Amino acid sequence: MEFTLLGAAAVGVAGLWVGLWWEAKRGNAAAECAGDLWDMAIAAIVAGLVIGRVWALVAEGGNPLTRPQDLIILRAGVATGPAAAAALATAAWLGRPHGIRLVADALAPSALLGLAGWHAGCLVREACLGTVSDLPWAMAQAGSSVTRHPVALYTAGMLAVAAIVVALWKQRGPWPAAGVIGGLGLATAAGIRLVTEPLRASLGSGPTAWYVAGLVAGGAMMAWSAVRRHRLALHGDPP
């Protein structure tokens, strides 16, 4: 029972691995580059978990210095927004030698597929259900007649479709400016979580502000990358 979270995490990591493998096979990322991306992504996930757990613990009134053992109880909660921000910052830091926008583009489809896997891992955790629904595909908990939105499966499906669309766009073109794919991936992930949030069970309002911030940041990255290429083209420099 206690290890179901690890099971869901394993599904997420498997999604990330499949994404990188598929990208490398299709020529979207060179095979030798895929290894670097894998290392970067795993480091980003670990950094995100640590920061997200510290954030959640402090927000609950806990003290990570006087009770550091509380940090290991990941199951008690990881703050989604700070965790995502920390993971992105870590990936950006590690990706500096290659160019942050290129790394963001290379990781975007795989990261979306990894997130899709994490949400699909709700089947392992028995944590797929959200608010009450009478829709034909609504599901009930074992022993219950109350049917609910399988909101985590909605999220997983939307993220998986987004991952495939983005990967196909990268492969077939027309090729956008460097950074547009990465920005699109960020905006898409945040947007999907934002639109599914009202269907989730929650004690409060949920991390909606963080999702909006992700949506805005992704959009800004796309716009900045496109404008930058346009300016470089006007000046006769290679994009």
Place this chain on the structure above:
Amino acid sequence: MLLALALVAVACSGRAIDVSAVPELPVTDPDHMTSLLAASERPVVLNVWASWCIPCRSEAPLLETANDRFGADVAFVGVNVRDSQDGARAFIAEFGDSGASEPIQHYFDRAGDVPNALGGGGGVPLTFFFAPSGELVKLHHGVIDERTLALQISEILER
């Protein structure tokens, strides 16, 4: 660096715990708790905890938040097991100060007979979700997260 500074700030800002303000917990046993649950007209969230249990510390603020939000419709009950009165009171002094109009009602069960009788086994934390009149709807083993707690509260409210 910012994270380190933030951690130091948090560590230095901890409030003193006034255990003397917390009365001794009333003692309970399986018969008493079963009759309480059967007589309840509201759904009940029953959390089994101990002051030495690290995961219990992590979920305590969450239960206080849930009690703030749903306390009018759901009765929140805590059962302290295999612990001392002093340890239990110190824990409540640290975590049980959310200012809710109806605070969580905690009981003391030194032997841990109540969760055993309810079918929970020996581990902590445990969270039982009961429909009105004491029908067990869900038993959650281990530390509970916000989404699961919110979902199961919704489930017992819908019954």
